[in-house]
Amino acid sequence: MLNVISANSNNVSATDRGLSYGDGLFETIRMEGCGAVLLSRHLRRMVADAAVLGIAVTEPELRAAVRDAVGVHAETFGSGSWVLKLVLTRGSGGRGYRPADEGMPNLIVSVSAMPPVPGPEGVVAGVSEFPLTVNPRLAGIKTLNRLEQVMASRGLTDELYEVAMCDSAGQLVEGTRTNVLMKTSAHWITPPRECLAVAGVMRGHVMDYLDRQGEKVEYSAIPPSKLKGPDFQGLYLMNSVIGIVPVRRFDGLDLPVNDALATIFNPLDLVEF
Template structure:
């Protein structure tokens, strides 16, 4: 059983372990009216990743919470597009870092307006000075521990849409809020899951699509030098809210804008009720 908390109606306890220790997960879901984009992927990821942390929640409980949120917020936003956020914490209890043997998880539900979306002409991005470290036991899991991304985001300027972070080896890993995918002349490349802080549902959708289309894909590290390689045909940023956007400029480097992914993401084609 999970305790569902609406951010607009209730307060979270000061003893909640998500607040105290970042002990939990979150999902940010693009909504179109009463429907949710890539909903099954979001909820299945949250259930699976919660199991890794030892937090018990079912996909059915999460779906019930989404239905309640839709009934509450579905007609609130005039554009019809909005963002639903689910924050799952272990709840309260336990002494210090050690959690209680039994506890009731909290699921905090909130709704916000859709942020401005970038156009098809591409965006400007840059390289963050703040390194990204990934615990291999937590790789890819969208935990509440996002302080590295917060620190990197402090470097953002009005001219840049996103900052891409590197691992300890100086290779590109992911953006502060996006995954990265590069188009080369003979294949698509993206870092392997074990290097990622967040394995995004949009990235999973895109990679499954490319494989189904018979495209060559490779999960491998991306050195900065690859951006200047003659075989580089485009760099993409993606998440489940903004979709997929090409990078036209990376720091001082002009990149080719390739429309090879332009038809992959139509949110209305991916809506689940």
């Protein structure tokens, strides 16, 4: 069973393992009126990643929680955009790292207003001084352990929309809240899952699109020097709330803004009810 908790109810226990140890996962879902953008991808990811952590949850349980949240909150936002967040934890488990053999997971549900979405002219991004490390057993999983992203985000300024995080070799891996994709004259480049702290839902949608179009994609971390290469054509940031955003200036370097992905993300085409 799944214990569903509204974040507004203040019923989250101080012994919840998500609070104590980051023992859980989360999904941030863009909503359009009563519909959810890329809902099936979000729920499938949460179920699959929960299985890796040994947290039992089913897609029907999650869908029921989304429907209930829509019933409570959709009227507030009308037909407009809003954000639904699902935080899945192992539940309350007493003192110590070792989880209980049996327990009831908690699903904490919260909503927020839609943040501003950058325009097609692109955004300004920088490079974080805080490196990204990825445990290979947890690569790509959107766990509650996001302290590295929190620390990197301290480098954000009013001018910077995002900061990219690098691996130990100084290669670009992902943003604090976005995945990255680079276009060259010959192909696309994006870091592989095993390099990523979070393998985003939007990243999956875009990769599937490029595959269907027969586009060549190279899965590798991105050396910053490639942004100055003669075949470089554009850098993009992606997540399931903002969609796909071009970068016009990166770490002081002016970049070309390429509209090759401009038509891929129309949230109304991706809504599920």
